[in-house]
Amino acid sequence: MRKTTVLGCFLLLSASCFSAWAMDLPKGAKKISMEEFKAFADGKPVIVEIFDMGTPITANLTWSWAKKTITGKANVNGKEINVKTKLTFEGDKACSAGKGEKTTCHMIYIDGNKFYEVRDDMQVHAVSTVGG
Numbered sequence: 635m636r637k638t639t640v641l642g643c644f645l646l647l648s649a650s651c652f653s654a655w656a657m658d659l660p661k662g663a664k665k666i667s668m669e670e671f672k673a674f675a676d677g678k679p680v681i682v683e684i685f686d687m688g689t690p691i692t693a694n695l696t697w698s699w700a701k702k703t704i705t706g707k708a709n710v711n712g713k714e715i716n717v718k719t720k721l722t723f724e725g726d727k728a729c730s731a732g733k734g735e736k737t738t739c740h741m742i743y744i745d746g747n748k749f750y751e752v753r754d755d756m757q758v759h760a761v762s763t764v765g766g
Contacts, residue, residue: 657758663743680762
């Protein structure tokens with residue numbers, strides 16, 4: 635049950651979760667379309683840092699448009715968990731939902747080899763380094 639809850643909030647988190655760490659969106663970051671995001675990240679390994687879960691979370695993930703999934707392994711409080719979430723898109727937002735969880739969506743910004751998942755309140759949910 636705990637793994638499902640963590641995974642549900644894991645990648646694309648709603649603003650209602652607790653925020654303990656923060657990261658500012660870099661001034662040079664550019665909001666991109668989902669087609670640009672696909673060209674930037676599809677099928678490539680990414681190293682992820684999540685900032686708004688109330689606990690340190692890092693992950694090694696792959697976003698797959700063909701499989702419509704985000705998969706890999708995450709480290710949550712020193713415990714490794716498997717990640718497999720459904721990947722969808724709503725307009726200019728990437729969305730994810732763990733099994734049995736509500737879908738959450740974020741805008742995507744890029745800066746160099748990093749992409750930022752940004753909530754509607756413009757707070758950074760996560761930063762991912764492509765090719766990590």
